[in-house]
Amino acid sequence: MRHCSAEGIAAWSKARPGRMQKLKLAEMLRENPGVEFLAECWNDDPALQIVIRKLLMRFPQWGVACVDGVLMEWKE
Numbered sequence: 001m002r003h004c005s006a007e008g009i010a011a012w013s014k015a016r017p018g019r020m021q022k023l024k025l026a027e028m029l030r031e032n033p034g035v036e037f038l039a040e041c042w043n044d045d046p047a048l049q050i051v052i053r054k055l056l057m058r059f060p061q062w063g064v065a066c067v068d069g070v071l072m073e074w075k076e
Helices: 006-029 035-044 046-058
Strands: 064-067 070-073
Touching (some): 035 046, 035 070, 046 064
């Protein structure tokens, strides 16, 4: 976890519901929410890494993959 202060932890926990909602919407619409958003969630919240991994497996057409624990854009 990147945030070590009490304020950082509070901000991180407040951000999760909104991020989860955006990830669920991306799944429903089958639209990539953007590699920057995915990377931000990935780097800030380990619990969201599980959700993102499942989305990336389900939607390879998004052109984003997890390689050695790092999100990367890729082209076929």
